[in-house]
Amino acid sequence: MFNKKNIIFLLVVVLMVLFSGPILAQDTIELDFMHRWTRSPDNEFLEEVARRYEEENPNVKINVTAISNDPFKEKIKIILGTDDAPDVFFSWPGEFTNRFIREDRVLDITQYMEDGWKDDFIPSILEPFKYEGSIYGAPYRMDAKVFVYNKEIFAENNIEIPETYDEFLTVLEKLKNAGVTPISFGNQAPWAVSHYIGQLVAYNVPNDVYEKDIRPETGSFEHPGYVKAFEDFEKLTPYFNNNPNAITHAQARSNFLNGGAAMTYIEINEIPEIMRDREDLDFEESFNTFKMPFPEGAEGNPNYLVGFPEGFVVSANTEYPDESVKFLKYLTGKEIGKLEAQKTGFINGIKGVVDKGDVTDAIYSSSQMVLETEKLVNWFDSALHSEVWAALRVELQKLTDGYATPEEVAEVLRETAADVREDLN
Amino acid sequence: MKHKKFTPWLFLLPAIIFIGVFVYTPIIQNFYYSFFRMNSYSQKSIFLGLENYIDIFTDDVFYTAIVNNVWYAVISLIFQVGLGLVVAIIVESKFLGKKSKVFFRTIYFLPSVIAISAVGLAFYFVYNPSLGLLNSIIEIFVDGNYEFAWLGNPKTAIFAVIAMSQWQWTGYVAMLLIVAIQRIPHELYESAEIDGASFFQRAIHITIPLIREMILVTSVITVIGSFKLFAEVFVTTRGGPYGTSHVLGTYMYETAFFHDKMGYAAAIAVIIFVITFILSILQIRLGSRSD
Numbered sequence: 001m002f003n004k005k006n007i008i009f010l011l012v013v014v015l016m017v018l019f020s021g022p023i024l025a026q027d028t029i030e031l032d033f034m035h036r037w038t039r040s041p042d043n044e045f046l047e048e049v050a051r052r053y054e055e056e057n058p059n060v061k062i063n064v065t066a067i068s069n070d071p072f073k074e075k076i077k078i079i080l081g082t083d084d085a086p087d088v089f090f091s092w093p094g095e096f097t098n099r100f101i102r103e104d105r106v107l108d109i110t111q112y113m114e115d116g117w118k119d120d121f122i123p124s125i126l127e128p129f130k131y132e133g134s135i136y137g138a139p140y141r142m143d144a145k146v147f148v149y150n151k152e153i154f155a156e157n158n159i160e161i162p163e164t165y166d167e168f169l170t171v172l173e174k175l176k177n178a179g180v181t182p183i184s185f186g187n188q189a190p191w192a193v194s195h196y197i198g199q200l201v202a203y204n205v206p207n208d209v210y211e212k213d214i215r216p217e218t219g220s221f222e223h224p225g226y227v228k229a230f231e232d233f234e235k236l237t238p239y240f241n242n243n244p245n246a247i248t249h250a251q252a253r254s255n256f257l258n259g260g261a262a263m264t265y266i267e268i269n270e271i272p273e274i275m276r277d278r279e280d281l282d283f284e285e286s287f288n289t290f291k292m293p294f295p296e297g298a299e300g301n302p303n304y305l306v307g308f309p310e311g312f313v314v315s316a317n318t319e320y321p322d323e324s325v326k327f328l329k330y331l332t333g334k335e336i337g338k339l340e341a342q343k344t345g346f347i348n349g350i351k352g353v354v355d356k357g358d359v360t361d362a363i364y365s366s367s368q369m370v371l372e373t374e375k376l377v378n379w380f381d382s383a384l385h386s387e388v389w390a391a392l393r394v395e396l397q398k399l400t401d402g403y404a405t406p407e408e409v410a411e412v413l414r415e416t417a418a419d420v421r422e423d424l425n
Numbered sequence: 426m427k428h429k430k431f432t433p434w435l436f437l438l439p440a441i442i443f444i445g446v447f448v449y450t451p452i453i454q455n456f457y458y459s460f461f462r463m464n465s466y467s468q469k470s471i472f473l474g475l476e477n478y479i480d481i482f483t484d485d486v487f488y489t490a491i492v493n494n495v496w497y498a499v500i501s502l503i504f505q506v507g508l509g510l511v512v513a514i515i516v517e518s519k520f521l522g523k524k525s526k527v528f529f530r531t532i533y534f535l536p537s538v539i540a541i542s543a544v545g546l547a548f549y550f551v552y553n554p555s556l557g558l559l560n561s562i563i564e565i566f567v568d569g570n571y572e573f574a575w576l577g578n579p580k581t582a583i584f585a586v587i588a589m590s591q592w593q594w595t596g597y598v599a600m601l602l603i604v605a606i607q608r609i610p611h612e613l614y615e616s617a618e619i620d621g622a623s624f625f626q627r628a629i630h631i632t633i634p635l636i637r638e639m640i641l642v643t644s645v646i647t648v649i650g651s652f653k654l655f656a657e658v659f660v661t662t663r664g665g666p667y668g669t670s671h672v673l674g675t676y677m678y679e680t681a682f683f684h685d686k687m688g689y690a691a692a693i694a695v696i697i698f699v700i701t702f703i704l705s706i707l708q709i710r711l712g713s714r715s716d
Contacts, residue, residue, distance in 0.1 A: 074682040080466040099685070103467045188665070243554045245666050246577025390684040394667045401666070403579070423462070
């Protein structure tokens with residue numbers, strides 16, 4: 001069997017395989033794609049997007065990696081420092097992405113957008129992806145924060161949706177006196193409190209001051225509106241459940257859904273998730289939403305809403321910038337947007353991607369609310385420089401428990417912002 | 426026959442290269458990085474000299490972390506070594522039959538083989554303020570709802586984590602001591618019994634002196650473990666609330682990956698290294714004396 005002929009034949013076969021490998025590889029482009037959705041159906045949907053793209057572009061292979069939310073924040077920082085940065089990856093616009101832009105880790109895609117691609121997007125949803133005049137990413141889903149309330153509990157206690165912050169506090173007091181937990185709040189991971197603060201800062205601080213402050217090079221946070229925002233938040237703390245810092249947002253949310261509280265503060269993107277997870281509930285029948293009421297006389301803008309879009313960016317170190325941007329365009333485009341709305345309930349940033357009736361009323365109306373908003377304001381955690389947020393989140397948890405005063409919190413904010421400013425200048 | 430001289434070196438070489446690349450190089454690099462301001466995703470790094478160290482020694486959280494490590498060490502010595510010793514003596518005593526000895530050994534040892542993430546998750550539920558096992562037990566004795574956030578209260582968080590570790594490791598240390606006790610010759614106990622020594626006297630005058638070395642070694646291991654602590658805190662409180670349950674390990678992690686201060690984290694790592702290095706030398710000395 002092992003005669004010369006057979007061995008030569010085998011050798012030829014082996015050599016053919018060995019040499020054809022690199023030739024094939026030259027034709028196929030491999031793109032690494034990293035996102036932060038590990039749960040069904042969101043992760044399956046992105047997997048499907050990758051497979052569809054591969055079918056339409058046979059020379060491209062997309063390697064999809066999904067890492068869940070909190071670890072993603074840590075891992076992406078590490079991997080961007082190596083040569084193996086993913087070509088296309090998820091990122092939160094604002095300071096979270098800006099720090100990578102400052103280190104030349106994110107590709108400037110302005111020139112690609114010039115051919116009219118830019119005009120496909122709703123301007124307010126694309127806006128957050130700009131940094132110093134250039135565009136660095138594209139939105140995958142829009143988002144905003146609202147109070148969702150239990151209609152039955154509101155009706156039982158004769159409660160109307162509050163129009164002002166004072167009315168809101170009256171409602172909370174009334175509910176508390178009736179023996180109901182007014183607001184279900186889980187702040188173990190303190191991004192939850194940053195959503196309250198983001199909205200209250202937008203209401204209490206003039207936008208030009210805010211924009212200057214969230215730039216780490218110029219941030220001073222001396223405006224009295226910040227203290228006012230912390231005070232407004234402090235007024236809510238008697239109406240939360242016990243120990244908000246000891247429970248997670250998910251626990252607080254299910255407590256609310258089970259009738260354990262009158263309200264909770266959620267992202268509109270959580271609505272489709274709730275509808276899927278809790279088939280026992282009729283969301284539209286049982287619940288409704290309202291924007292956080294505006295504190296009368298505050299110096300900010302009552303038409304601003306906390307809630308930033310999320311999206312994808314391209315690595316500045318990618319071997320295939322053109323191909324990566326092409327995939328980004330597909331991923332955040334109209335065709336995928338329509339499918340995305342159907343399968344995940346997320347609405348991306350393209351104009352006219354859903355009409356009434358395409359998605360459930362709750363999802364449609366909340367997306368309309370985002371579109372009608374004058375300006376979207378970033379979550380306070382992703383708006384701030386990492387060192388500033390690291391210090392502030394500790395203080396905000398203390399404020400939630402009554403261990404710190406609004407003035408003390410503002411003091412820490414001013415001090416750490418000053419340290420960072422000094423380091424950067 | 427000159428080549429024979431190099432033969433042992435040849436066999437040692439792979440291990441030396443392996444340890445050199447994966448252990449010693451990172452340690453040296455870590456010392457170097459601790460003098461810079463840098464983060465993981467940047468090519469730029471700024472030389473600071475000793476500034477990171479100066480900052481650390483004026484950082485309140487750093488002191489909180491050190492104090493927590495010391496608490497962990499002290500409580501672990503009392504429970505794991507102290508209580509573990511009592512458990513070992515009783516389990517090895519004549520009061521128990523052969524079968525019950527095996528039974529108790531297994532029962533006490535079992536927690537130490539469970540992965541820390543599973544233990545952390547289990548205790549996270551035990552300590553849960555509204556549904557947790559611990560509060561439910563307390564509710565039997567007090568009227569009405571008892572909702573205490575063991576992991577969410579700055580006064581109790583670190584102690585709740587330490588308590589979890591005692592549950593997990595006391596049996597393990599007891600096991601090490603049991604092995605030492607089993608090596609004591611039976612004749613000593615027999616003659617002591619003939620002399621009329623009580624159980625308590627036998628424990629004090631025979632068992633403890635004869636396993637002194639093992640007690641010392643387990644003590645040092647326990648203390649070193651207390652300063653290398655990371656997972657126990659990370660899977661339960663992540664240093665919260667407000668940084669009060671941080672230990673050096675978790676604070677290092679937090680400064681590296683949340684504050685984006687890699688140089689600062691490296692400096693904390695150097696401090697952890699120095700502490701554990703000194704303790705390790707102590708351990709090696711004690712270990713060599715026992716032979």
